[in-house]
Amino acid sequence: MDTCIFCKIVSGEIKGDVVYRDENITAFRDLHPVAPTHILIVPNRHIESVSKLEPADATLMGQLLLTARKLAEEAGIAESGFRLISNTGKDGGQTVFHLHIHLIGGQGMKHPMG
Numbered sequence: 001m002d003t004c005i006f007c008k009i010v011s012g013e014i015k016g017d018v019v020y021r022d023e024n025i026t027a028f029r030d031l032h033p034v035a036p037t038h039i040l041i042v043p044n045r046h047i048e049s050v051s052k053l054e055p056a057d058a059t060l061m062g063q064l065l066l067t068a069r070k071l072a073e074e075a076g077i078a079e080s081g082f083r084l085i086s087n088t089g090k091d092g093g094q095t096v097f098h099l100h101i102h103l104i105g106g107q108g109m110k111h112p113m114g
């Protein structure tokens with residue numbers, strides 16, 4: 001997608017603080033971190049959100065989760081714990097419409113359900 005900021009980070013057209021890259025996935029630090037570790041894990045292929053996933057994307061989504069686990073281990077937060085979030089659509093608070101998983105940790109967090 002020509003106008004998608006995350007597609008541009010994936011392609012290298014604009015610079016991101018990339019911490020992981022393979023043929024299917026790119027992970028980079030969030031521009032506005034909310035915790036000591038805040039990494040965005042995205043599919044290289046443009047998928048708008050979880051709402052647009054197809055059955056054929058099941059393996060890719062598994063790879064995204066395994067990448068989250070690996071990056072959590074590398075960041076030293078696998079034992080202390082972390083949160084994975086994929087905001088989806090307007091009511092979900094999504095602001096960038098290229099599917100991404102936030103990996104957030106390194107501090108205690110309030111339960112999102114209150």
Ligand code: DGP
Pocket residue numbers: 005016017028029030031032040086087093094095096097
């Ligand atoms: P969401 O609101 O769930 O769609 O999350 C989008 C996140 O993307 C938000 O935490 C800020 C981050 N973000 C937006 N633009 C950029 C950018 O150009 N570079 C990086 N690294 N992060 C960005």
